[in-house]
Amino acid sequence: MTPNAPFTPDQQAGLYRAIYERRDVRSQFLPDAIPPEVLARLLHAAHHAPSVGFMQPWDFILIEDLATRQAVKRLFDEANEAAATQFAGEGREQQYRRLKLEGILDSPLNLCITCDRSRGGPHVLGRTSILEMDLFSACLAVQNLWLAARAEGIGVGWVSILDNDRLAQLLGLPEQVYPLAYLCLGYVSEFLPQPELQTQGWRQRLPLESLIHQDRWGTPLAQGPLQTALGNMTSIPAVDTTTAP
């Protein structure tokens, strides 16, 4: 198949399924190891993300060592304890504490995707105006991996409640390398039908229409075919894009 052949309906459905059925997994990890050929596909997918100036600023640290994961878990526990108190003022501390927000020790593999801010030398094409483009590129690699994982039946959770300086020290990162994403990976008992924070009433999904502006900020989308098309998409897309067997 040439790169320019249209996607078949099944291929399109696969892409949309991955997007809509992807979850931030914290609680459903199974201990089963990820086979090397599957892990190779996930890393390869991440490596084919777009990057500013073809900089490819990412590295991948595969963390299986239990002592390292236990140390990261301690970093999480400390940061999470500090975080919980921040929600006291809003009366949500107890609700916050009930949420499970990481699967560091439950998942068989942790993966830190880093961003080497010096890669490609002092002048990187496309990064001359916006220095953060390297970090943004590394995020795109995260999402490639996250979606590929979903298509392989593997759950991913991003642990963001960590002191990055101490994480960098723990993983031995050079000064110019930023620990962009600390991820937990593994097969799961199930993918939940909707985000856990939504199910648990922490926060609801915003109406997409309210987030669309025409030509400049604050000009709402005019009534017309796009608004109609968006209105037709309010049901769960996974039901729309795939058919029952």
Add this chain to the structure above:
Amino acid sequence: MTPNAPFTPDQQAGLYRAIYERRDVRSQFLPDAIPPEVLARLLHAAHHAPSVGFMQPWDFILIEDLATRQAVKRLFDEANEAAATQFAGEGREQQYRRLKLEGILDSPLNLCITCDRSRGGPHVLGRTSILEMDLFSACLAVQNLWLAARAEGIGVGWVSILDNDRLAQLLGLPEQVYPLAYLCLGYVSEFLPQPELQTQGWRQRLPLESLIHQDRWGTPLAQGPLQTALGNMTSIPAVDTTTAP
């Protein structure tokens, strides 16, 4: 189909095709309008990206107005002129100037994906340690849209050579809203078989193996099944994951 049914081989192939055949498009845009139902699917896909604390920090500014696009193009021209001189020291200024780095006026639709840094209030779950998690979340929405666009036969180019403060002013953004990604969208005459910067000799793809570390930075991947599996993936994946009709 339940959310937990395994992906079929065709569905998996669709996801991997989108990842491997996606390009940062600058030169191949066609003027054809994007139908509203297709645009709705792209925005909906972006809106279903993961976000820290289910914050959904993104907004979508659809920019069709010619005068606005011309003004953005002037911002690009100025920033690009400044950028070109930075490559003089490396003897690459002429090569830089030959590259086409945007399709602002050639594409039928520009889209600015923004990040509202105040959304969800002062305390956002998961953003208590790393304040930039909102920006990173918005990047994940960009990649969802970029991949969905590829599956729909639509090219996307990210224009990063812009003064963000002036862009924000031009689009009327409130102070707390950051113009994360200025994108050009449209159908294309072709998707190139590899990244343009690679074809033009600006920079080559790094060997994935060299970017993988075991447990901590600097410990190379041990010889074993993963290294073997990675070695088996060096051919163009689009050829591997789909079959000729």
